[in-house]
Amino acid sequence: MEFYNKVGKMALGSRLRRLSEKLSDQASEVYGLYNIEMNPKWFPVFYSLAEGENKSIMQIAQEIGHSHPSVSTIAKEMIKGGVAKEVKGKGDARKNYIALTDKGGEINKKIQSQYADVNAAVESAMGESQYNIWKAIEEWEFLLEQKSLLNRVKDERKKRESADVQVIDYTPEYQQAFRELNVEWIQTWFKMEESDYKALDHPKEYILDKGGHILIALYKNEPVGACALIKMDGDTFELAKMAVSPKAKGMGIGYLLGQACIAKAKKLEANKLYLESNTILKPAISLYHKLGFKKITGVPSPYERCNIQMELEL
Template sequence: MEFYNKVGKMALGSRLRRLSELVTDQASKVYELYDIGLNPKWFPVFYALAGGENKSIMQIAQEINHSHPSVSTIVKEMVKSGIAQEIPNQKDGRKNFIGLTVKGKDINERIQVQYTDVNAAVENALNQTQYNIWKAIEEWEFLLEQKSLFKRVEDEKKLREANDVRIVAYQPEHQQSFKQLNEEWITENFNMEETDHKSLDHPQEYILDKGGVILIALYKGEPVGTSALIKMDGGMYELAKMAVSPKAKGKGIGYLLGLACMEKARSIGAKTLYLESNTKLKPAINLYHKLGFKKTSGLPSPYERCNIQMEMAL
């Protein structure tokens, strides 16, 4: 126990596995106590068949919330032990139903007293604890169905790494990074076009001098992302030239850049944000939806690769 107290909640999976192994080991002894020839890991499948109805492996898997391969393996072991049997499906010869054999039905009759005693023992143990583990498990299962542990850790990782991200205004020394970051994603997915070369080679002339803005994302001081606001007519700005280095993916930098651009656009009096993209860039399209952009159409585009236009009222 000292190890788990030292490591703390990081060892949640290991501690639950240890508890599961402990309970499973003692469950085996319980089956021996009642002379029930049943492997504890077979119990969910056995119980699903104990009502007398023959079921397919898929039906059993759905009922006990196990994977199809897991149930299939258990069924094979139960068939080999003589507890279960395969029964031909009259409507579909390619599939079989699974049912209990005479031996399995005999076990089901004899195991009822074990159920009674085990249930009473567990209830007594629960009454001796300050926290009801059964209810806690139900709560955790519900929480993890709403949001997986992986996603929760991923979100914490992004929050921590976001502390090392700074969004700064473009400076002349950022020109090479601005160009390189954009060329990197464009050439990976499309061909560079004339408008790309103009804005990336001469950002001061084609973006900044015309009333636009360029932002640079720094991660631990290194330029890893960029985006620009290009001034259009009627209080509209185009969100353009957004790029994040592959080595900085998964840190939420695109989202932080998007938020920074929205904030900057409001501060300079923009009424609408507009962007052009391509539907093959699914992560980017998802990001734009998350930021609040909606699909629109009608404006002529200088890019051949553009097949979707989006905008957002500020």
């Protein structure tokens, strides 16, 4: 137990596996007490077949929540142990089903008293515990179905790494980074166009001097993302030239840049943000929706790669 106390919740899976192994070992002793020849891991499949209906591997897997390969392996072991057998489908002889043998049927009769005693023993143990493990397992299964452990870890990683991200106003020292980040992104998906060269080679003249702004994302003081607000007519800015380095993927930098641009636009008393993109960029489109942008039909774009226009009311 000292190991688990030291490692903590990171070893949750290992600790549950340890508990499962302990319960399985003790279950084997229980089967021996009732003179029942059965491997504890067969129980879910056995119980499913004990209802008397012949079932396919897929049916059993869906019913007990196990994978198809897992049920197939257990079924083979049960067949080898003489507890189950393969039978042909009545309507289609090409289909194989699993059923209990006579030996399996006899076990099912003998095991009923064991069921009663085991259920009572578990209820008694739960009554002695401070927490209801059954309800806790149900709750955890539900939580992990809603959001997997992998996605939960990704979110925590993003939070941790985001704490080291700064979004700052552009200065001339970041002109090369602004250009390189965008060229790398554009050439990954499309091709550079005339308007790209204008904005990236001359950001001061094309963006800043016209009332626009550029924001740079730094991760541990290294430029890893950029985005521009280009002044349009009236009280509207275009959100443009957003690019994030592939090495900073998964850190939520695009979202941080988007939020910073929105905050900057509000500070400038803008009423709308406009952007152009392409629907093949699914993560980007998802990001824009998350930021609150909605699809619109706008004016013709100067960019060949544009096939969607979006707008955010501020």
